[in-house]
Structures are given as C-alpha cells and as structure tokens.
Amino acid sequence: xxxxxxxxxxxxxxxxxxxxxxxxxxxxxxxxxxxxxxxxxxxxxxxxxxxxxxxxxxxxxxxxxxxxxxxxxxxxxxxxxxxxxxxxxxxxxxxxxxxxxxxxxxxxxxxxxxxxxxxxxxxxxxxxxxxxxxxxxxxxxxxxxxxxxxxxxxxxxxxxxxxxxxxxxxxxxxxxxxxxxxxxxxxxxxxxxxxxxxxxxxxxxxxxxxxxxxxxxxxxxxxxxxxxxxxxxxxxxxxxxxxxxxxxxxxxxxxxxxxxxxxxxxxxxxxxxxxxxxxxxxxxxxxxxxxxxxxxxxxxxxxxxxxxxxxx
Amino acid sequence: xxxxxxxxxxxxxxxxxxxxxxxxxxxxxxxxxxxxxxxxxxxxxxxxxxxxxxxxxxxxxxxxxxxxxxxxxxxxxxxxxxxxxxxxxxxxxxxxxxxxxxxxxxxxxxxxxxxxxxxxxxxxxxxxxxxxxxxxxxxxxxxxxxxxxxxxxxxxxxxxxxxxxxxxxxxxxxxxxxxxxxxxxxxxxxxxxxxxxxxxxxxxxxxxxxxxxxxxxxxxxxxxxxxxxxxxxxxxxxxxxxxxxxxxxxxxxxxxxxxxxxxxxxxxxxxxxxxxxxxxxxxxxxxxxxxxxxxxxxxxxxxxxxxxxxxxx
Amino acid sequence: xxxxxxxxxxxxxxxxxxxxxxxxxxxxxxxxxxxxxxxxxxxxxxxxxxxxxxxxxxxxxxxxxxxxxxxxxxxxxxxxxxxxxxxxxxxxxxxxxxxxxxxxxxxxxxxxxxxxxxxxxxxxxxxxxxxxxxxxxxxxxxxxxxxxxxxxxxxxxxxxxxxxxxxxxxxxxxxxxxxxxxxxxxxxxxxxxxxxxxxxxxxxxxxxxxxxxxxxxxxxxxxxxxxxxxxxxxxxxxxxxxxxxxxxxxxxxxxxxxxxxxxxxxxxxxxxxxxxxxxxxxxxxxxxxxxxxxxxxxxxxxxxx
Numbered sequence: 026x027x028x029x030x031x032x033x034x035x036x037x038x039x040x041x042x043x044x045x046x047x048x049x050x051x052x053x054x055x056x057x058x059x060x061x062x063x064x065x066x067x068x069x070x071x072x073x074x075x076x077x078x079x080x081x082x083x084x085x086x087x088x089x090x091x092x093x094x095x096x097x098x099x100x101x102x103x104x105x106x107x108x109x110x111x112x113x114x115x116x117x118x119x120x121x122x123x124x125x126x127x128x129x130x131x132x133x134x135x136x137x138x139x140x141x142x143x144x145x146x147x148x149x150x151x152x153x154x155x156x157x158x159x160x161x162x163x164x165x166x167x168x169x170x171x172x173x174x175x176x177x178x179x180x181x182x183x184x185x186x187x188x189x190x191x192x193x194x195x196x197x198x199x200x201x202x203x204x205x206x207x208x209x210x211x212x213x214x215x216x217x218x219x220x221x222x223x224x225x226x227x228x229x230x231x232x233x234x235x236x237x238x239x240x241x242x243x244x245x246x247x248x249x250x251x252x253x254x255x256x257x258x259x260x261x262x263x264x265x266x267x268x269x270x271x272x273x274x275x276x277x278x279x280x281x282x283x284x285x286x287x288x289x290x291x292x293x294x295x296x297x298x299x300x301x302x303x304x305x306x307x308x309x310x311x312x313x314x315x316x317x318x319x320x321x322x323x324x325x326x327x328x329x330x331x332x333x334x335x336x337x
Numbered sequence: 338x339x340x341x342x343x344x345x346x347x348x349x350x351x352x353x354x355x356x357x358x359x360x361x362x363x364x365x366x367x368x369x370x371x372x373x374x375x376x377x378x379x380x381x382x383x384x385x386x387x388x389x390x391x392x393x394x395x396x397x398x399x400x401x402x403x404x405x406x407x408x409x410x411x412x413x414x415x416x417x418x419x420x421x422x423x424x425x426x427x428x429x430x431x432x433x434x435x436x437x438x439x440x441x442x443x444x445x446x447x448x449x450x451x452x453x454x455x456x457x458x459x460x461x462x463x464x465x466x467x468x469x470x471x472x473x474x475x476x477x478x479x480x481x482x483x484x485x486x487x488x489x490x491x492x493x494x495x496x497x498x499x500x501x502x503x504x505x506x507x508x509x510x511x512x513x514x515x516x517x518x519x520x521x522x523x524x525x526x527x528x529x530x531x532x533x534x535x536x537x538x539x540x541x542x543x544x545x546x547x548x549x550x551x552x553x554x555x556x557x558x559x560x561x562x563x564x565x566x567x568x569x570x571x572x573x574x575x576x577x578x579x580x581x582x583x584x585x586x587x588x589x590x591x592x593x594x595x596x597x598x599x600x601x602x603x604x605x606x607x608x609x610x611x612x613x614x615x616x617x618x619x620x621x622x623x624x625x626x627x628x629x630x631x632x633x634x635x636x637x638x639x640x641x642x643x644x645x646x647x648x649x650x
Numbered sequence: 651x652x653x654x655x656x657x658x659x660x661x662x663x664x665x666x667x668x669x670x671x672x673x674x675x676x677x678x679x680x681x682x683x684x685x686x687x688x689x690x691x692x693x694x695x696x697x698x699x700x701x702x703x704x705x706x707x708x709x710x711x712x713x714x715x716x717x718x719x720x721x722x723x724x725x726x727x728x729x730x731x732x733x734x735x736x737x738x739x740x741x742x743x744x745x746x747x748x749x750x751x752x753x754x755x756x757x758x759x760x761x762x763x764x765x766x767x768x769x770x771x772x773x774x775x776x777x778x779x780x781x782x783x784x785x786x787x788x789x790x791x792x793x794x795x796x797x798x799x800x801x802x803x804x805x806x807x808x809x810x811x812x813x814x815x816x817x818x819x820x821x822x823x824x825x826x827x828x829x830x831x832x833x834x835x836x837x838x839x840x841x842x843x844x845x846x847x848x849x850x851x852x853x854x855x856x857x858x859x860x861x862x863x864x865x866x867x868x869x870x871x872x873x874x875x876x877x878x879x880x881x882x883x884x885x886x887x888x889x890x891x892x893x894x895x896x897x898x899x900x901x902x903x904x905x906x907x908x909x910x911x912x913x914x915x916x917x918x919x920x921x922x923x924x925x926x927x928x929x930x931x932x933x934x935x936x937x938x939x940x941x942x943x944x945x946x947x948x949x950x951x952x953x954x955x
Contacts (some may be wrong), residue, residue, distance in 0.1 A: 052766055055774030058540055066510060066544045067454060073446030074463050077470050080511050084473070084481050091484070138374030148370060159639065161378050166565060166635040167628070168572020170599045171385060173606065174483050174624045178388040198382050207378065233364045245475060254472075262572040264599070268606040290476045297480055297579055300794060312477050313406030456753060507752030531790035535852065537751060539803035539859050549806065554793055 092309025106277035111301035115319040117292040119278040127195025136206030165204040173268025189270035191286035202255040209251025214245040246333035253326040374418040392621030393471035410587035432506040436570040439510025444517025452525035471515035479579030481506040500582025515564035524558020561641040568634035574599040584606030696723030709751040710754035715926035729904035733912030737926020746782035747775040783856035789848035791840035803859035826854035846877025868895040
C-alpha cells in the first residue's frame with residue numbers, strides 16, 4: 026500500500042475518532058432532520074391509506090344523500106319504467122338473486138371438487154397439475170369483459186345456444202368466479218393439518234373417506250366463507266352481463282332458467298347512462314340497495330368465519 | 338399408486354388377509370369427477386382462446402392485420418368503415434397510465450405502512466377498509482367517477498369534458514390500490530425479520546430500514562403487484578364506460594373523452610348484432626388483443642410471485 | 651495488575667482507532683486456551699460502560715427476566731450464559747433498545763450507558779444503536795453486494811460525507827480479518843458467502859459504523875467449529891477497541907473469550923410462569939473455577955443442562 030494513501034487514511038480515521046470520542050459520552054436526542062424525515066415519510070404512508078378511506082366515505086355519503094330520498098317501498102316493488110317516478114328495481118333484485126343462485130349451484134360443487142383434486146390428489150411433480158394451477162392463477166386475473174365474450178360466444182350463442190337467459194348469465198358469472206372459489210377452497214383445505222388425514226387413514230379409511238368424513242367437514246367454514254365472498258363479487262359484476270345481453274327494461278321477474286332477466290348492477294348502469302338527471306338519482310338509490318345486499322352477504326361470511334374457524 | 342400396488346402384489350403372492358375385497362369403483366368415479374371439475378378450469382381457458390382466435394382469424398380475413406394493428410382510425414360504423422385499433426389502444430393506455438400514477442404510490446405506500454409501521458391495532462382498522470374497497474362493484478366506482486370526480490375536477494379549474502379520460506383514470510387508480518397493496522404487503526412481510534434487525538442494529542431508522550433494506554428485498558413482489566394492477570386497469574370496463582365516454586380518440590389530452598378496448602367491446606356487445614357479421618367479429622378481434630395484453634402481464638406477475646415465494650420458503 | 655488502558659476515554663479511543671491494523675496486518679492466531687489469559691485490565695478495575703439496576707423485561711405483561719443488577723466494564727468481553735429461556739438474549743437486547751421493536755415489550759429499572767439513562771424519554775433509540783451495534787444469532791447479510799453490506803451503515807448514518815466510503819469498507823473488512831478473502835469480489839452478493847464468512851461480514855458491517863459497544867447474540871451458534879474459532883479470535887482482537895457483550899450457550903466459548911461472566915437461570919414462579927434471573931456475575935475465571943453459588947457450579951460442571 027502506498028504511503029500517501031496510508032497517511033490519508035490514518036488522518037481520516039483519527040479525525041473520525043476525535044468526532045466519535047466527543048460524541049461518545051452522551052447520546053443526543055434524535056437529530057431534528059432525521060426526526061422530520063421519519064415524520065414526513067410516515068405521514069405520507071398514512072395519507073396513502075387515508076385516500077382509499079376518504080374515497081369510500083365520500084362515495085357512501087354521496088350515494089346516501091342522492092339516493093336515500095327516492096328509496097322507498099314502491100321503488101323496491103316496481104318494475105323499470107320510462108318515467109322516473111314510476112320506475113323501480115323489483116325485477117333487478119329478483120334477477121340478481123336468480124343469478125346468484127344459478128352461479129352458486131354451478132360454481133360451488135365444481136370449484137370445491139377442483140380444489141379437492143388439486144390439494145388432495147394432484148401430484149405437483151406432474152407438469153399437467155402445475156399447468157392447471159398456473160391456469161387458475163391466470164384465469165383469476167382475466168378481465169371480466171373477456172368472460173362476457175366467452176358467455177356470448179358459447180353460452181348465449183354457439184354450441185350451447187341458451188339465448189339471453191338468466192341461465193346463461195348465471196353460468197357466465199360462475200365461470201368468472203370459479204378461479205376465486207378454487208383458490209379460496211384450496212386454502213381452506215390446506216389449513217386442515219395433515220395429522221387429520223393420517224389419523225383417518227391410519228384407522229383404515231380410504232383416502233376419499235378421510236377427505237369426506239374428516240378433512241372436508243373441518244374445511245367447510247373456510248370453504249363457505251370463500252364461496253360466499255365470491256358470490257358477492259358475482260352479483261356486483263356488470264360488464265359480462267352486458268355482453269350476455271341481459272336487457273335492462275324487463276318488467277317481470279324471472280320465471281325460470283330460460284327467462285329473460287335484468288340485474289341490479291345492469292339497472293344501475295342503464296340509469297347512469299341515461300341523460301335524464303332523475304334517473305341518475307334512481308341509480309344512487311339502486312346502489313344503496315346493491316351495497317346493502319353486499320354488506321349483508323359479507324356479514325354472513327364474516328360471521329361464519331368468526332364462529333366456526335378453528336385455529337389448529 | 339405405489340401403496341395400492343404393493344398391497345396388490347402381496348395379495349397375489351400369498352392371498353393374505355390384506356387382499357382387496359373388491360375394486361373400489363366408487364372411489365374411481367369420485368376421483369374422475371374431481372378431475373373433470375379441475376378440467377373445467379382448463380376448458381374455460383381453452384374456450385376463451387378458441388372463441389377469440391377463431392373469430393379473430395375470420396375478422397383478419399376481411400381486415401388486413403396491418404390495418405388493424407397500425408391503423409389510426411377506429412370507425413367501424415362509418416362508411417367506409419376503418420378498423421385501425423390504435424385509438425382504442427392509446428385510450429386504454431391513457432386511462433391505465435393515469436390509474437398507475439395514482440395507484441402505485443397509494444398501493445405501495447399503504448403496503449409499507451401496513452407491513453413496517455402498523456401496530457396490530459391499526460392493522461385491524463385499515464385492512465378491512467382496503468378489503469371493502471376491493472369489494473365495491475365497479476359500476477359503483479363508475480357512478481363515483483361520473484357524478485363526483487368529474488364535477489370536482491371542474492370545480493378545481495380543470496376544464497374536462499362531461500366524459501373524460503382523467504376522471505376514469507383517477508378512479509381506476511383507486512380501484513387497483515387494494516390489488517397492489519395486498520400483494521406488495523405479502524412481499525414486504527415475507528422479508529426475513531433478521532434483515533430489519535440488522536438494519537436497526539446498525540443505527541438506521543425506520544424510514545431508512547423500510548426504503549433501503551425491506552423494499553429492495555421485496556422488490557420483485559412489489560413489481561408483480563404493480564404488473565397485476567396494470568392488468569386490472571387495462572381490462573377495467575365499467576368505470577371507463579361510464580366516465581370516459583365512447584369516442585375513439587387518438588389523443589393524449591386527458592380532458593377529452595376516449596374509448597378503451599374494453600369499453601368498445603361492452604358498447605358493441607350491448608346491441609343485438611348478428612352472429613357472423615363483421616361488427617360481431619370486431620368484438621373478438623379487440624377482445625383477443627385485450628386478452629393477449631393482460632395475459633402477458635398476468636403471466637409475468639404470476640411467475641415473479643411464484644419465484645419469490647420459493648425463495649423464502 | 652494495573653489497567654492497560656487509561657479509561658479517561660477521549661485519548662484511549664483515539665489511540666485505539668489510530669492503531670487500527672492495516673490491511674497487511676496478519677490476524678493474530680490464538681491457541682484458544684481454556685481460560686482467557688490475554689492482557690486485559692483486571693475486570694474489577696475496568697470502568698463501567700453499562701450500569702443496570704433492577705432491570706426487568708416483560709413481553710405483553712409476561713415477565714421474561716427479573717431484577718438484574720450488573721455493571722459491564724469498558725473494553726472487556728462480558729459473556730452472558732445460562733440455559734435457554736433464562737432471559738440472557740432479552741437482557742442483551744435491552745442494551746441497545748432492540749426490544750423496542752417488539753410490540754408489547756416493556757423495560758423496568760434503569761439501564762445506564764456511561765451514566766446516561768438509555769430509556770429516558772429524550773433518548774433516541776436510533777442514536778443508541780449507532781453507538782451500540784449488534785451481531786445476531788443467524789448471519790443476516792442484506793441481499794446486496796459485500797461492499798454495499800458494509801457501506802449500508804456508514805451511508806445511513808451519513809458517515810460517508812467526511813470519509814471515503816471505500817476506505818471505510820476496506821478498513822472494516824480488514825479489522826474483521828475478511829479483507830484478504832473478499833477483496834477481489836466486493837461486488838458479489840453476500841448471500842453466496844459461507845456461513846462463517848457471512849457472520850464475519852456482519853461483524854465488519856457493525857465495525858464500519860464505529861460503535862462503542864458490540865452486542866453479540868449467540869454469534870457462533872449457526873457456525874461450524876472452525877468458523878467459530880475464527881470469530882472468537884476476532885472477538886479477542888476487537889476487544890482492543892470495543893466493549894463486547896456476548897450471549898452464548900457454549901460454556902467453553904464463554905471461558906475462552908470473556909473477561910467477565912454472568913450466569914442466568916430459569917426460575918419458576920408460584921403460578922408456574924418461568925422467567926430468567928441473574929445468579930452470579932464475576933470474573934470468568936472465578937465463575938468457572940470457584941463459583942460462589944451452588945447453581946453456577948452445577949451448571950459449569952455440567953450437572954444441569
């Protein structure tokens with residue numbers, strides 16, 4: 026090492042040492058600059074969370090102040106009308122309930138079965154099982170409008186040719202939330218400890234018996250929470266229903282699977298795109314109803330989760 | 338299964354008490370139905386790809402690929418029609434870009450707060466708010482953009498049109514905050530505690546530890562969350578349909594109305610267009626483009642997330 | 651025996667730093683004797699850098715260690731030993747307020763550093779940790795280059811404003827006797843180093859911030875015997891400039907490296923709750939050859955775990 030550099034470093038070290046020894050005896054309070062930097066950074070982070078909260082608050086206040094006035098029993102029990110003061114959402118509510126029922130009827134058995142396969146039977150070393158997993162992860166992020174195209178091409182028209190029926194709408198929504206149900210059911214199954222499976226199989230149960238009598242019952246709270254949350258997502262969806270051609274001017278409740286239908290979010294969309302200001306107010310009223318339905322559904326999920334969820 | 342095989346071999350050799358009484362057909366049927374359920378998810382993807390591809394190929398038989406991808410006028414309903422998708426793509430990218438400018442700082446900021454600063458009490462307060470935000474239907478966000486944000490923009494002196502890219506983009510930004518925040522928070526929380534302790538032990542503050550140690554260590558996960566957020570923003574339909582209008586508009590002026598790929602699909606799909614018509618096929622062609630764009634982003638994001646999960650597990 | 655250092659700190663710190671081993675300095679190989687025989691100030695005579703009085707630590711109300719009163723001498727190695735759960739790591743983490751990072755942790759009693767109460771309201775824990783660095787049980791290098799690992803501390807503390815960062819890095823690595831092994835691959839990720847190298851890197855990283863005290867929480871428990879012996883050699887060298895407090899579950903290690911030893915034990919309260927207590931604090935030689943408490947004797951002679 027050359028001498029010049031060495032001297033320079035020794036000098037630097039000595040300098041540092043003096044500074045250090047002076048400071049060493051007493052620990053000063055936090056430097057003002059550091060303190061402010063910490064405060065500002067933390068404040069910015071909190072603000073970023075508060076923005077989301079503020080949007081929610083403003084949204085709710087705005088919807089309530091616009092829509093509460095026209096929200097009454099006749100609004101809930103009337104059919105759509107060209108005249109704002111006669112218009113209501115009965116057919117939209119029943120349509121949404123039909124959609125939810127059809128969706129649940131399709132997606133819960135299929136989603137849970139797929140989850141059981143992937144979690145309990147599938148060998149992750151096989152490429153096709155990994156592909157199924159990857160595919161589900163990807164499907165969960167496909168835009169909902171694309172599901173609408175799928176529904177239009179294969180359910181409404183094309184091979185199944187169901188027409189613009191509530192069945193086509195419910196199945197389209199079912200396909201849309203299927204990945205969500207599979208993913209949440211798998212998490213619920215995974216949370217059941219392996220010792221339960223081993224315990225059952227150690228008593229001579231077959232693999233399926235272990236799943237059916239032990240694992241599945243233990244996972245049901247988790248599975249139902251996930252399924253209910255995915256249904257709440259399904260009834261809030263609009264874009265796919267536009268594609269499968271749910272009409273908005275439906276002055277009757279669905280009478281069966283082949284019935285034409287409308288739905289709450291669709292009715293809201295339709296009223297919002299109307300130029301008349303009165304209809305925008307009706308949209309706000311309908312949003313209150315939709316949000317209340319979602320709150321109710323989510324509360325059920327939360328109650329189930331809190332009451333039945335086991336900590337292993 | 339090897340276990341069953343072993344039992345069977347023994348049964349053949351000795352006819353012992355371990356011999357299987359009868360084949361378990363019931364279990365086979367059950368297993369087959371489970372596999373079928375899993376295959377429905379694959380079938381969904383195949384269906385999407387096949388539907389989009391077949392109609393798109395047919396569309397490209399009538400409109401040259403070059404005109405579709407690089408044409409700068411989108412006017413399928415005019416005479417003569419023009420099918421240049423560029424205005425729809427720029428409209429999409431414009432609202433997405435505005436959304437990302439809002440969504441990235443808010444989402445990542447929320448995640449850093451929740452993972453590095455929040456006590457268990459503040460987490461219990463803030464997490465449900467993010468979850469609620471994620472659960473609000475997009476049509477409701479569309480209402481918010483149209484009836485709250487646009488009037489506010491005008492009030493603060495931004496002369497926006499009644500339908501404009503800015504308010505749609507801003508609300509998309511809010512919409513993707515929960516997506517970005519939750520995945521980023523997972524990534525930040527997965528950073529080993531030892532790294533934080535090392536940093537604090539060296540006299541770094543929380544601010545420095547968060548930005549110089551934890552965020553860099555979780556960087557790939559944060560990127561994945563942003564990519565997924567972008568994918569959601571690109572595919573978002575209702576907010577833009579309600580707030581940004583339906584005018585194919587090759588512009589960077591955020592005060593003007595724009596049409597995005599998703600809003601074109603929804604607006605066209607709404608009408609009763611005949612199967613097999615060129616208008617019908619445009620839905621699929623634009624849908625295919627949208628699907629490819631979001632698919633690439635989703636795959637990148639999934640790949641990155643799976644990779645860092647393996648790293649820490 | 652008279653103190654080797656005059657502990658009117660100012661000059662001695664300066665001397666120590668000015669005599670920093672240069673890169674060409676050969677690491678001194680010790681033949682790790684059964685008991686530490688190096689030139690050290692007689693333990694009793696050393697000036698106390700820490701004075702703990704009746705220190706108790708609770709996690710969310712649950713007592714972890716109770717009523718510890720102990721003084722830790724400047725430029726000595728003090729070992730904290732005892733069975734697991736005896737609160738030795740908890741106590742160590744009081745000394746630089748690392749416990750602050752655990753929600754619900756509370757510290758009662760007084761922890762004085764050079765006469766100043768570390769838990770006074772106007773004391774900034776970040777400033778505390780600048781002076782009292784820490785090395786952890788498991789090597790925890792940042793997933794960055796070797797260089798950036800060392801440079802992290804000086805950068806966040808703003809030390810690079812008046813000193814050349816390259817010099818700081820070289821100096822710290824040299825003092826941790828790691829320079830020769832890594833000087834050609836400073837840009838490579840620290841994750842690729844061996845466990846022992848990683849731990850020495852973590853020590854170098856701490857040295858680079860120029861602390862007064864280095865706390866070590868079972869620094870060798872994740873390492874093989876050869877790496878362990880290198881770290882022990884390193885500790886003996888570092889004692890020239892730093893006060894070291896080391897938690898160890900390895901009694902031989904305490905015997906080999908430390909000047910003073912504190913033995914902790916687990917006590918069971920009437921309600922069956924367990925907490926740690928200090929049994930005996932004395933010169934290491936006394937603890938291992940002539941302990942005054944029967945429990946200490948049982949522990950060091952291997953009668954109890």
